[in-house]
Structures are given as C-alpha cells and as structure tokens.
Amino acid sequence: METAEIRRRWLQFFEGKGHTVVPSAPLIYDDPNLLFVNAGMVPFKPYFLGQATPTFTRATSVQKCVRTGDIEEVGKTSRHGTFFQMNGNFSFGDYFKEDAIKFAWELLTTHQSQGGYGLDADRLWPTVFESDDEAYAIWKDVIGVDAARITRRDANDNYWSMGVPGPGGPCSEIFFDRGAEYGVEGGPAVDEDRYMEIWNLVFMQYELSAVRSKADFDVAGELPRRNIDTGMGLERMASVLQGVDNLYEIDEVYPVLDMAAEMTGKRYGANSGQSAASSHPDDVHLRVVADHVRSSLMLIGDGVTPGNEGRGYVLRRMLRRAVRAMRLLGYADPALPHLVPISMERMSQSYPELKTDFARISQIAYAEEEAFRRTLVAGTTILDTAVAKARQATDQQAGSDKPVLTGDQAFSLHDTYGFPIDLTLEMAAEQGVSVDEAGFRRLMDEQRQRAKADAKAKKAGHGDVAVWTQLREAGATEFLAYETLQAEASVRGLVANGSAVEQLEPGQSGQVVLDRTSFYAESGGQIADEGIIVTPAGRLKVVDVQRPVKGLIAHTVEVLDGPVRVGEGVQTQVDPEWRISACQAHSGTHVVHAALREVLGPSALQSGSYNKPGYLRLDFAWNSALSPETRSEIEEVSNLALRRDLPVAAQYMTLPEAKEWGAIALFGETYDEQVRVIEIGGPWSRELCGGTHVAHSSQIGALTLTGESSVGSGVRRLEAFVGIDAMRYLAKERALVADLTSMTKAQPGELKDKISEMLTRIKDAERELARLKQQQMAAAAGSLVEQAKDVFGVRFIGHHDDAIDADAARAMATDLRAKLGDATPSVVAVGGVSKGRPVIVIATNAPAREWRVKAGDLVKVAAGVLGGGGGGKPDLAQGGGQDASKLGAAIAEVEHTVGRTVTN
Structure with a gap:
C-alpha cells in the first residue's frame, strides 16, 4: 500500500467517525519556541492550553513535521530521519479512552478491502501506564487483547506532558511485532527493534502543576475537559504495510536513494546481508541523501530559504550534507537536478502544490548547490593555506610529530565558510595532516551552549503567557x-x-x-x-x-x-497620517508582487515582506540579479497599475475556496478557517492578507524602486518608496542631478557621457602617475643598492617613505632583494604608510636564511616598535602598527637584530 493511500485511508476513516479534517499546517509555524512544527499536535496547542476554543470537538490531520536534534545520526540507523508525517486524531472534551482505543484497533485490524490497514491482531502489543487500570481493562475486556500482550510501563515510556505546567496524562502505545528475524520475543519492554511502535494514544486528563523531568512531575488535579491526542507515524506504518525494513525503503523515499546509487555506481546494502542494519559508509551516505533531499524539498515548499541562521541554516545544512554525501560517494557533478524532481514526483501525490510550485523550489535548491560547490573551491584554498601553516609550525618545533590543524582553524572553516568537518578531516588526511578534532568539538559544543542559552532567553521572553x-x-x-x-x-x-x-x-x-x-x-x-x-x-x-x-x-x-x-x-x-502611509505601503507591496510575477513569471513568488509608512521591501524567489531594464519594467508595470485606479477589495472565504479562486497564500503565515483575500484589479492580484489597504490603487500615489539585492541563495530583495516618500526620493535625485549638471557644465541628458569621459581621464592620469612612480622607485633602488650596509657580513638595505603604500613597499622590497642577488646574505626592510598606518615589508635571500635570518622573525621585531603585529614566511613578511613616526626606529631595530642574530 503506497504512503499516499495510507494517508488517504486515515483521513477518510476518521472523517467517517465525525472528525473535521484539518489540513497540515506549514512547517514554519507561528510559535516563538519552535523552529519547525515537530509534532502532529502543535497546531492544536492553543486548544489544549485553553488559549482558544475550537469550532469542532473532533479533528483529524496528517501533519508535516521536521525534527533536527539528531541530524548527525541520520543515515547511521534505520530510525533517524528529519522530515516525517504524523497522522493524528483529536478529541476536545468529546470522546476519551475507550473510543480512542476502539478507533485505533478498528482502523489497524479492518481488512484492507474494507478500507482498513489489515494488520494481524495477534501481532499488535499495547502498552499502558503502570497505574492506568482503566486503559488496561479496555484493552483486555473491551478489545479482547490477550493479557500476555498488554505491557505496563513507567512514566518514562507511557506518560505525556508538554514539559511545562499544563495538561498531561498517561499514554497507551501500540507496537507491531515484525517477526523473529528482527529480534527476540518478549514484547516492547524487551526489544523495541522487533516490536515497532506505530501508534501513541495520549489521554490528556490531568493538570500538571510542575514538570521537573519526564518521570518527575506534580499532578494538581483533573482537567475540566478531558482531551485525546494521538499520533501514528505515517512512515513507520508505510514500512510495515510495504514490507520493508525502514523509512528509507518506503515508496516516498527509496526512489531518491536508488537514483543516488545509480548515479554513483553504488549498490545499496551490497556490503551487508541486511541493508537495514548496514552502517557501511556508502549506505549511510545514500540514506543521508534520500532523507535530506526530501526534507529540503518540503522545507523550501513551505517557504524556507537557505541562510546563515535559524530555519535557513537548517535547510542550508541539509542541502549541503546531501551534496557532500554525493561527493563522498564519488559524484562531483551537480546532483540535485537529478534527485529533487524524483522526490517531488513521489511527494506531490499527497502535496500537489509541490508540483505547481516546483519551478521556484528547484531554483532555490539548485542555486544553493551551486553556491556550495563554489564554497568547496574557496574552502579548499583556505584549507590548503591552513595546512601549509600547520606544516610550517611543525618545521619550527624540533621533535614535533605529524602536522596538526588546530581546532580553531577547523572551526573557522566550518562556521565561517560552511566547510563540513568531515570534509576537513578527509582533505587534511590526504595531505598528511591531522586535525585537532577534540578542539573542534569543544568549540562546537560551546557554540551550541550559547545557542541554547539564547534560545532559553528567547523562550523566557515569550514563553510565560x-x-x-x-x-x-x-x-x-x-x-x-x-x-x-x-x-x-x-x-x-x-x-x-x-x-x-x-x-x-x-x-x-x-x-x-x-x-x-x-x-x-x-x-x-x-x-x-x-x-x-x-x-x-x-x-x-x-x-x-x-x-x-x-x-x-x-x-x-x-x-x-x-x-x-x-x-x-x-x-x-x-494617527491618520501614519495609517494612510501604512496602507499605501502595504497595498504597494501587493502591487509590486503582482508586477514582479507579470514580468518574471509565476515562480517569482514572495517569500517575505516588510512595510511601514512610506516604505516597502519584498523578498522573492529568484537566483540572479535583475537587470536595470527588468527593474525599470517592474516599476513601470507597478505605476501603470496605480494610474489605472484599480479597485482594492477585501473578501472573506474558506482557505480551500481562496486557493481555488487563485489567491496566493504567503509562506510563513498561518490562517484560520475563514481567510481574508485582498484583491487589486480583480484576478491581477489576489492574496491572503490581514493588513490595511487603500480603497483604490491610485491612492498609493507613486511608487519608486530604490534597490535590488541578494539576501541568500535563490532569494532577492526589492525595496521601494511609495506616496510622498517616493516623491521626496525623486526630489533628492533631481537635486543631485542639478548639482552634477552645475559641476560638470553639462545638460542632464549629457551627464552620463560627461562623467564617463571624466572617469576615463582620471584612470589615464592614475596609470601615468603609477608609471612615473615606478620609474622613481627604480631610480631610487639603484641608489639604495649602492648604499647597502654591511652588517657583520650581511648586506642590509633599510628605507622608508611616507609616499609608499603597502603594495609599493612589497614591490620595492622584492625588487631590491633581486638586485642584491644571492652571492652574499642580504636583508631588505622597506617602510611606508597605508591608509594612515605604518607598514613594513622585509625580504631575505637564501644565504641570509641559511644564517638563521628570517623575514618572519624580523617583521615581528619591527611591528613591536610600531605598536602592531605582523607575520609571514622566512623569505618575505609584512607587518604594521599605529605610529608612522617610528618607522625609522623600527628599521634601525631590524638592523640591530640582524647583527645580533648572525653574531650569536
């Protein structure tokens, strides 16, 4: 039975039992304490907490969920996955234990030809909370389960709470016996690999006054209304009904794994007699690819875009782990264009919007892969530099062992450049360098602790309601x-x-x-x-x-x-002025969004917005910068809509009706059963929106785009002014043009050519100045070579000039060293001023280095005099400081150090 069919039967069964079918909430949910929806009951929390009153007493859903706490374990076992679907049925003061248990048993054991799942009743093992005699009696006397298959368990296994004071209660879980090939007999208390949990029934009947741990809490008393919250893992049930070992082998996941294996020339499970238990690296990598591609597809589908923090960082990490896993399997070309469409085809059976929105989804995913491929190139260069430094440090420490990349360097590669630690370990090992992995893990742990502290502080700020x-x-x-x-x-x-x-x-x-x-x-x-x-x-x-x-x-x-x-x-x-300006900005956002889609196509979908009086910004899915011509076209389409005086109207309807009507539901928003649709010019712009708006588009006044930029992989941002603020912006630009025409003695239409001509002349003058400067330096170099000092057998040149910058100092130092040749030991020290700060460059030839005179050591001496620091290689080093007046003293100290070095 396909997963989509298991889902359909669930909803159909409970709808037939009087439950309202509630669509899955987006993975991005309006809860400050959650990164993503992580359980089927999350959308119903306000009802359980008494913060809102439901319009139904019975509900059922199949909720999309993401959990990332065990992301490092994904692929290593058959249990861990990031995205999953939770089938749930809920009662709000309606039915309780007996009906909840009856419903579960009926759906599980009814023959498939009659709409059930057709499981063998003798292979189902219920568990109950150790003191819940009521649930035990229902299983034994009402359902008729053999007492030998009913297990009592403690609060660690069979009691539920939200982890804070509030509703809670005992659980009854249902396990399926997968057979002797999966483990020993004895029920779930003995072996939870053989006996797989497929359903958890939570009997929410108590008010908890304190929750110190999962098994340590205080019960204040009975709830005034007892509730039911149940959850059945859709992927687990699919693995049972499809006769496969684990979630990676079900019909919604395995096709991606199979394609990844074909692309890399691997065979899943080839290195183990049973793929479910295989921890061979190839199988682990294939499972990572299958899980992360599906999870990324669902996250992007719900409006998440790759970024460096929060939800965006989780998505970026999963996409990059998938790409990295393909690389470890030997596939170096772009992989996601082959894998994401397969996942979309499987998941769109249950979520058809994935197919409709695939152009946007794929654009974001592929752009992130391309960005990561560039990161790998840049990170490799940075890693090579770090490896070279590690080797140099080893060379300078007599008796040291294998070169070591420090924990700080590995952490910087991971945190700053997105370079995975496993890639650092692999590539460092290839170059004969080990990595201080313990130091890296310590820094990672410190970062996690800071993140937890931040999250705790954030939770404290929002959590006490x-x-x-x-x-x-x-x-x-x-x-x-x-x-x-x-x-x-x-x-x-x-x-x-x-x-x-x-x-x-x-x-x-x-x-x-x-x-x-x-x-x-x-x-x-x-x-x-x-x-x-x-x-x-x-x-x-x-x-x-x-x-x-x-x-x-x-x-x-x-x-x-x-x-x-x-x-x-x-x-x-x-404030009426505030409100009208806010209305202009919000309606302007809708206008720009519609114009954007008209110019670029339907895949340019808004992913975020912000508007305040006179100003708007709109983030949208697109993976390349807009040309000036495209920006002008969007601005023109927007202002034509304003000139046409399009009517702006608000209508209320159900969410399905709104979607059928063509209204756009924006990412990251949650909606009630009745939604408000803002329409501008009929079907030209229809969006679900709770904001305030003008009555006609002409009331926006004017709209001027002021900027377009990137805010992440596959996401661009447009900014604009509206109303009087747009007029003020244009007035400033007009004043600027007037000033430029006055300064250049040109007409406005001639400004571009005039300024281009001036820039060309400036560049020509700069090139001529550089040529003259090089001639002067060459002439000075000849004189300096003639004036080279003898410092205990070392030819030494020291020179400083405030007109020399860092690049010129480096060029002069290397040129002087070349002119001195390698016949005798030679040292050159050149000082200058760059951006108001002193800079010094020191170069040594091979004979000088043989005498233990190294540029890196000398530049530290000079930088110490200048009040700064520096470093480099033995043959060439650069330093700087704070006080340019001490350049002469710094060069004199370098000369003295050369003498001390060769005479000791």
Missing part, C-alpha cells in the same frame, strides 16, 4: 482597525514587567489590553499603528501593538500624563 491567557479568558479583543481610526473602549487589563497591575503611572511603560481597538496589531509584514489612547486623566502614547495570544491585542504604551486604571473608559486614536 499566563498573564495573557488570564486576560484572554475574559474575552477576545474586538478588532476595528479595518473600519475606523477611533473607537470607544474600556481597559480590560494592564501589564507592567510581565505582571498584571491595577494602574500605570505617568512616566511608566507597559501594556494595555482593551475590549476593543482601532489600532492595527503588527502582522503579515506590516508594522503596528501609532497614535494615542485618551484616558479620563490624560494620554497614553502607543508605541507598539502585538497579539501575545490568539484573539488578544496588547498595546505597548508610554503614560504621558495622568494614571490609567483597569476598568476605565478610554478612546483609541490612530
């Missing part, structure tokens, strides 16, 4: 921003420093929660409104507006005068 949850229980904030700029309201709550207070005094800052508001709360790329709240005793300046929990709006304010108290009547007053 108790005060907001209590305020939300009094009711949702009525949102009036679409209808009016002013509203009468009452103060429902005040918060200062994270705690509820009864009043805020003049000079204090805090948050104000009202029963209704005309202020727009920041979301969808649009920043919050500014304005004031008028109270009976004074005014509050509104500096930010956010939604700390769903349905609740909090205004961050500065109390200008008069205290504000809970229960008082107030008036919200949005």
Whole structure:
C-alpha cells in the first residue's frame, strides 16, 4: 500500500467517525519556541492550553513535521530521519479512552478491502501506564487483547506532558511485532527493534502543576475537559504495510536513494546481508541523501530559504550534507537536478502544490548547490593555506610529530565558510595532516551552549503567557482597525514587567489590553499603528501593538500624563497620517508582487515582506540579479497599475475556496478557517492578507524602486518608496542631478557621457602617475643598492617613505632583494604608510636564511616598535602598527637584530 493511500485511508476513516479534517499546517509555524512544527499536535496547542476554543470537538490531520536534534545520526540507523508525517486524531472534551482505543484497533485490524490497514491482531502489543487500570481493562475486556500482550510501563515510556505546567496524562502505545528475524520475543519492554511502535494514544486528563523531568512531575488535579491526542507515524506504518525494513525503503523515499546509487555506481546494502542494519559508509551516505533531499524539498515548499541562521541554516545544512554525501560517494557533478524532481514526483501525490510550485523550489535548491560547490573551491584554498601553516609550525618545533590543524582553524572553516568537518578531516588526511578534532568539538559544543542559552532567553521572553491567557479568558479583543481610526473602549487589563497591575503611572511603560481597538496589531509584514489612547486623566502614547495570544491585542504604551486604571473608559486614536502611509505601503507591496510575477513569471513568488509608512521591501524567489531594464519594467508595470485606479477589495472565504479562486497564500503565515483575500484589479492580484489597504490603487500615489539585492541563495530583495516618500526620493535625485549638471557644465541628458569621459581621464592620469612612480622607485633602488650596509657580513638595505603604500613597499622590497642577488646574505626592510598606518615589508635571500635570518622573525621585531603585529614566511613578511613616526626606529631595530642574530 503506497504512503499516499495510507494517508488517504486515515483521513477518510476518521472523517467517517465525525472528525473535521484539518489540513497540515506549514512547517514554519507561528510559535516563538519552535523552529519547525515537530509534532502532529502543535497546531492544536492553543486548544489544549485553553488559549482558544475550537469550532469542532473532533479533528483529524496528517501533519508535516521536521525534527533536527539528531541530524548527525541520520543515515547511521534505520530510525533517524528529519522530515516525517504524523497522522493524528483529536478529541476536545468529546470522546476519551475507550473510543480512542476502539478507533485505533478498528482502523489497524479492518481488512484492507474494507478500507482498513489489515494488520494481524495477534501481532499488535499495547502498552499502558503502570497505574492506568482503566486503559488496561479496555484493552483486555473491551478489545479482547490477550493479557500476555498488554505491557505496563513507567512514566518514562507511557506518560505525556508538554514539559511545562499544563495538561498531561498517561499514554497507551501500540507496537507491531515484525517477526523473529528482527529480534527476540518478549514484547516492547524487551526489544523495541522487533516490536515497532506505530501508534501513541495520549489521554490528556490531568493538570500538571510542575514538570521537573519526564518521570518527575506534580499532578494538581483533573482537567475540566478531558482531551485525546494521538499520533501514528505515517512512515513507520508505510514500512510495515510495504514490507520493508525502514523509512528509507518506503515508496516516498527509496526512489531518491536508488537514483543516488545509480548515479554513483553504488549498490545499496551490497556490503551487508541486511541493508537495514548496514552502517557501511556508502549506505549511510545514500540514506543521508534520500532523507535530506526530501526534507529540503518540503522545507523550501513551505517557504524556507537557505541562510546563515535559524530555519535557513537548517535547510542550508541539509542541502549541503546531501551534496557532500554525493561527493563522498564519488559524484562531483551537480546532483540535485537529478534527485529533487524524483522526490517531488513521489511527494506531490499527497502535496500537489509541490508540483505547481516546483519551478521556484528547484531554483532555490539548485542555486544553493551551486553556491556550495563554489564554497568547496574557496574552502579548499583556505584549507590548503591552513595546512601549509600547520606544516610550517611543525618545521619550527624540533621533535614535533605529524602536522596538526588546530581546532580553531577547523572551526573557522566550518562556521565561517560552511566547510563540513568531515570534509576537513578527509582533505587534511590526504595531505598528511591531522586535525585537532577534540578542539573542534569543544568549540562546537560551546557554540551550541550559547545557542541554547539564547534560545532559553528567547523562550523566557515569550514563553510565560499566563498573564495573557488570564486576560484572554475574559474575552477576545474586538478588532476595528479595518473600519475606523477611533473607537470607544474600556481597559480590560494592564501589564507592567510581565505582571498584571491595577494602574500605570505617568512616566511608566507597559501594556494595555482593551475590549476593543482601532489600532492595527503588527502582522503579515506590516508594522503596528501609532497614535494615542485618551484616558479620563490624560494620554497614553502607543508605541507598539502585538497579539501575545490568539484573539488578544496588547498595546505597548508610554503614560504621558495622568494614571490609567483597569476598568476605565478610554478612546483609541490612530494617527491618520501614519495609517494612510501604512496602507499605501502595504497595498504597494501587493502591487509590486503582482508586477514582479507579470514580468518574471509565476515562480517569482514572495517569500517575505516588510512595510511601514512610506516604505516597502519584498523578498522573492529568484537566483540572479535583475537587470536595470527588468527593474525599470517592474516599476513601470507597478505605476501603470496605480494610474489605472484599480479597485482594492477585501473578501472573506474558506482557505480551500481562496486557493481555488487563485489567491496566493504567503509562506510563513498561518490562517484560520475563514481567510481574508485582498484583491487589486480583480484576478491581477489576489492574496491572503490581514493588513490595511487603500480603497483604490491610485491612492498609493507613486511608487519608486530604490534597490535590488541578494539576501541568500535563490532569494532577492526589492525595496521601494511609495506616496510622498517616493516623491521626496525623486526630489533628492533631481537635486543631485542639478548639482552634477552645475559641476560638470553639462545638460542632464549629457551627464552620463560627461562623467564617463571624466572617469576615463582620471584612470589615464592614475596609470601615468603609477608609471612615473615606478620609474622613481627604480631610480631610487639603484641608489639604495649602492648604499647597502654591511652588517657583520650581511648586506642590509633599510628605507622608508611616507609616499609608499603597502603594495609599493612589497614591490620595492622584492625588487631590491633581486638586485642584491644571492652571492652574499642580504636583508631588505622597506617602510611606508597605508591608509594612515605604518607598514613594513622585509625580504631575505637564501644565504641570509641559511644564517638563521628570517623575514618572519624580523617583521615581528619591527611591528613591536610600531605598536602592531605582523607575520609571514622566512623569505618575505609584512607587518604594521599605529605610529608612522617610528618607522625609522623600527628599521634601525631590524638592523640591530640582524647583527645580533648572525653574531650569536
């Protein structure tokens, strides 16, 4: 049975049991504590925590999930994977243990011809929490499972919580016996390889007051409404029903692995009698490719783009690990164009949007592979330099062993250049150099600890929602921003420093929660409104507006005068100039997006935006810079839309209806069952959006593109001004043109040619100056050679000139050394000034180095006098410092050091 069919049967079964089918939420979810959705219940957390009330009492879903905590273990075992799908059925105060167990048993054991999965009931082993007699009795007496196959387990295995105070409860897991070839008899408590967990039923019935660990918690009492949260791993069930060993061999994953094996000339499992247990490097690499290609496909599909932090870094790491694994398998050419389409074909059976959006997805993936291939070239050069330094350090330390690349160098290659440690280890070994892997791991661990501390701090800043949850229980904030700029309201709550207070005094800052508001709360790329709240005793300046929990709006304010108290009547007053400028910017973003797609095609899809009064920026999928002509065309299409005075309208509908209507759902956004679609000019622009907008496109006024740049692999950014800010920008450019025409005595139309002509003359003059300078240096070199000193048998030239920069100093030093020849030991020290700082270059010939006179040692002496540092090779080294007036003293100290070296 194909995975897509297993998924379809799940949803069909539970829909038939009265469950509302809830589509999978995007992997990017609006939760500050999560990088990605990592469990099927995540989209339902607000319901379980009491932060929101569901419109249904029964729900079912197949949720896309990504977990990256064990990314280093991917491929090494048959269990670890990054992307997976979790089938879930949920009850919110409706059915409980008995029905949840009955549903699971029915679906698992019903014959496939009747819509079930057709598993042998005698191969199913339930487990229950050690003290959950109720669940045990249901399995034994209602379902009829033999008591010998029902296992009681402790809280480490069969109790669930969110890890924080809140709902929790015992679990009942269902295991499938895969047979004697997978391990010993005795049930899941004995062997969880043979007995594979396929379903977990969580009975959410208690309020936990403290959670110290998975098995150590305090139970405050029963929940007022008992809930069910179940999860069945789709990939695990697929491996069971398809008769394969592991998730890498199911129909949605194996075709990529098979293609990777064909491309590299490898045979999966060839080095082991059973591929599931094989840890041969080739099999590990093939599994890494299969897993990471699929995960990357799904992440890009949900709007993640490669980057250097957060979600983008995880995606970049997986793409590069896949490319790296192909390289280790012997395939050096671009691999993703062969692999990603195969994954798309398999996954699009369940997620057809992957096929629709494949042009954008593939563009981003292939651009990242190409960027990594360039990184490999650059990183190899950097690695070669580091290896050379390691060899040099070994040469200078008598009795030292094999050259060692330090942990700092390996970490820098990994952290700064994206060079994987395994690649560093491999290439260093090829050159006979070992790597301080322990030092690298220590630095990596320190980085992880910093990241955890940052994440903990971030979580602390967002995680304590108790005060907001209590305020939300009094009711949702009525949102009036679409209808009016002013509203009468009452103060429902005040918060200062994270705690509820009864009043805020003049000079204090805090948050104000009202029963209704005309202020727009920041979301969808649009920043919050500014304005004031008028109270009976004074005014509050509104500096930010956010939604700390769903349905609740909090205004961050500065109390200008008069205290504000809970229960008082107030008036919200949005700054009208702020709002109209914000509307112009947000509608302008939609216009630019539509113009972009008209000019570049549908794959140029928005991946992020930000707009504030007068300004907008839009990130979109594209892997090359836009030409000036293309930017001009986008700007022209946008302004033609403004001139046509297109109507702007908002309509409400269900998400499926909106998608069928052609509305674009933007990445990273989560949507309710009813969505708001903003339409500009009918089908020309239809997007799901919760922002504020103008009524007609002409009200945007004017739109001027001001910049286009790269913000990551396959992602470009457009910036623009709108309205009066666009006019001000153009006025500044006009003033600049006027100044240039005045300075050059040319007409505006002649400026380009005039400036080009001037630049040509400047370049010619610079070349002539450089030629004259070289002539002067050559003449001076002859004189300096004649004046070379004898320092205990070493011919020494010391010269400094403030007119010499670093490049000239290096050229002069090497030229003088060549003129001195190799007949006798020679040392040259040339000083100059570069960007206001002293620079010194020292060159030695071979006879001097035989006398232990090395440039690298001498330049450190000179740099010490100059108040700086330096280094280099024994034959040529460069240093610098802070005080150019000490160049003469530095060269004199070099001369003395030469004498001391040859006489000791």
